[in-house]
Amino acid sequence: RKEVEQDPGPFNVPEGATVAFNCTYSNSASQSFFWYRQDCRKEPKLLMSVYSSGNEDGRFTAQLNRASQYISLLIRDSKLSDSATYLCVFFTGTASKLTFGTGTRLQVTL
Amino acid sequence: NAGVTQTPKFQVLKTGQSMTLQCAQDMNHNSMYWYRQDPGMGLRLIYYSASEGTTDKGEVPNGYNVSRLNKREFSLRLESAAPSQTSVYFCASSEPGRNTEAFFGQGTRLTVV
Numbered sequence: 001r002k003e004v005e006q007d008p009g010p011f012n013v014p015e016g017a018t019v020a021f022n023c024t025y026s027n028s029a030s031q032s033f034f035w036y037r038q039d040c041r042k043e044p045k046l047l048m049s050v051y052s053s054g055n056e057d058g059r060f061t062a063q064l065n066r067a068s069q070y071i072s073l074l075i076r077d078s079k080l081s082d083s084a085t086y087l088c089v090f091f092t093g094t095a096s097k098l099t100f101g102t103g104t105r106l107q108v109t110l
Numbered sequence: 111n112a113g114v115t116q117t118p119k120f121q122v123l124k125t126g127q128s129m130t131l132q133c134a135q136d137m138n139h140n141s142m143y144w145y146r147q148d149p150g151m152g153l154r155l156i157y158y159s160a161s162e163g164t165t166d167k168g169e170v171p172n173g174y175n176v177s178r179l180n181k182r183e184f185s186l187r188l189e190s191a192a193p194s195q196t197s198v199y200f201c202a203s204s205e206p207g208r209n210t211e212a213f214f215g216q217g218t219r220l221t222v223v
Contacts, residue, residue, distance in 0.1 A: 006152070032210070043200055043214035044153070087152060089212070096141050096160035096206040097168070102152035 006101035021104045023088030024070040032091035078108045116215030123191040131186040133201030142184035146197040191222045
């Protein structure tokens with residue numbers, strides 16, 4: 001089983017739509033969880049951390065389900081500028097290692 | 111604020127040539143990473159260094175070597191480049207711990223012909 005599994009998409013949604021991505025992980029030792037955003041041919045940048053109790057940052061909501069070993073990202077009121085690839089990331093403290101998912105591509109259209 | 115600096119940004123190599131990708135960070139981070147990203151794929155970990163003086167293999171280490179020269183610098187070497195190593199290479203650094211952000215360099219676009 002892969003360490004991280006993520007639906008590659010693409011997700012094509014109209015502006016204003018709500019879209020959600022999931023990402024599952026197999027290593028129960030994973031301690032910290034993140035969502036990164038990557039624009040075409042650019043380096044990934046942190047979108048938000050994911051906390052156990054769930055957290056929100058404007059139109060973005062992240063959730064963690066440790067029992068089922070997945071994290072999710074919800075984007076409300078999608079904007080054209082949200083078009084990008086979204087990468088889930090896990091930090092394993094025992095190895096000080098960051099593991100990335102393959103990314104989910106989002107395309108928001110008019 | 112330089113953050114993470116990678117050089118070169120672009121490189122074309124012939125099969126069998128060698129080269130070293132340089133990475134330096136000025137954030138005093140302990141951990142540094144090298145990833146490769148192939149078209150339509152996520153980032154795959156080549157090697158990482160949890161702290162100065164240590165290096166460990168990641169998911170795809172074959173064909174690469176690394177050196178953690180000091181706390182700031184982490185280089186990636188291709189001893190004998192192969193077309194399968196054509197990719198975009200990203201260096202990253204972070205301070206290990208919960209909810210710590212990783213910062214990336216701008217990437218090196220390597221083509222092996």
